[in-house]
Amino acid sequence: MRRLWTPAWIGRHVLTIALVAGFMALGWWQISRAAAGNTLSWAYAVEWPIFAGFVIFLWIREARHTLRGGDRAEPTAPAPPPAGTPGVRRPVRSARTARVLVPAQESDPELSEYNHYLAWLNANPGARPGDYPGPGR
Structure with a gap:
């Protein structure tokens, strides 16, 4: 659980809460407009909570990924030396051609x-x- 309390994750938590609150407020606003007679607003009244649900889905997915150890840095291969470096042969890549x-x-x-x-x-x-x-x- 400590992995979810890093500065980056605190920013994600705050952003998630702000987006969900904002999307739900926009949905409520569209409901009030629809009740006043704007029929198109019924579609938006449904759309904004879907956006909020998507933000929650992404937050849960990323939290699970982090808790499973997905944020650990994977070792990467060293970068090839620049062209023209004396004494170093660059690997030749073969490509399939038609x-x-x-x-x-x-x-x-x-x-x-x-x-x-x-x-x-x-x-x-x-x-x-x-x-x-x-x-x-």
């Missing part, structure tokens, strides 16, 4: 140039689009 057959002769020069660009990107997986040398190279 092979698409492209006709040898295309009538549209823009499409042909774009396909050449895509083929170049596929052949150079570590390259950036700005490294593209241009068509026909």
Whole structure:
């Protein structure tokens, strides 16, 4: 239970109480408007308590998650070294690619140039689009 009394959780408790009280007050206000003859307000009178219920649902879910130990920090893998660091090899990631057959002769020069660009990107997986040398190279 101590996990639910940290400064962050106290803020969540206060926010939950404020939101639920505000949503219920808005629902009551819509009921008074509906009783005065505004028929659309009946829908809002139902909607605001649903919002309050959703806030309570989220609060309960997060509290259970915290009590089960979900807030404990998981160990993470160290960040890879920046590119160009001497003496350090960066791991190579392999990616699955689909092979698409492209006709040898295309009538549209823009499409042909774009396909050449895509083929170049596929052949150079570590390259950036700005490294593209241009068509026909």
